[in-house]
Amino acid sequence: MSDPRPASPLGGPEVDHVCSAKGCRATAAHAVVWNNPKLHTADRRKVWLACDEHEKSLADFVALRGFLIEVVPVGQLTDADG
Template sequence: MTGAPMIGFGSGSEGQTCSRANCSNPAGWNINWRNPRIHGPERVKIWLACDEHRDYLHDYLEARDFPVVVTALDEPLDRLPDVTTDVSSSVIAPETALP
């Protein structure tokens, strides 16, 4: 796991909970995102999501035109270029390869 900051806290993947307000479900997904107006591709913010809120958190960020990629909890990203995502897949991957 990288040193990227996560909202949800805890050590390792055990005990980490969903970042959605008032949700205490265990997290199973990283919602990797950044605000391109203030941060470059090397800055990745991570929200944690349970299965129930994965699409909600992704869509919330995508609606604001933020690059967002969903990965498994144990697969955070080190960089997040401007990407388009597809929420129909089980793990949302960038359409372009990461450098």
């Protein structure tokens, strides 16, 4: 039997996206896209998901280290993100 939920841009059925902030279980609306050039190739796009409350703190954390690429709505994630 097939899953009636639509596929997510990251593959598989659409699921609730949970905020990546420690201890937070809220639904994420934002994707903090980053890359640590000492660990990842230039085309690698790491993603932390964030609820409205934690979007700024998660983005600031990676930006402070020079890793922030962009912050986008979760719906704009592509197969290249992950």
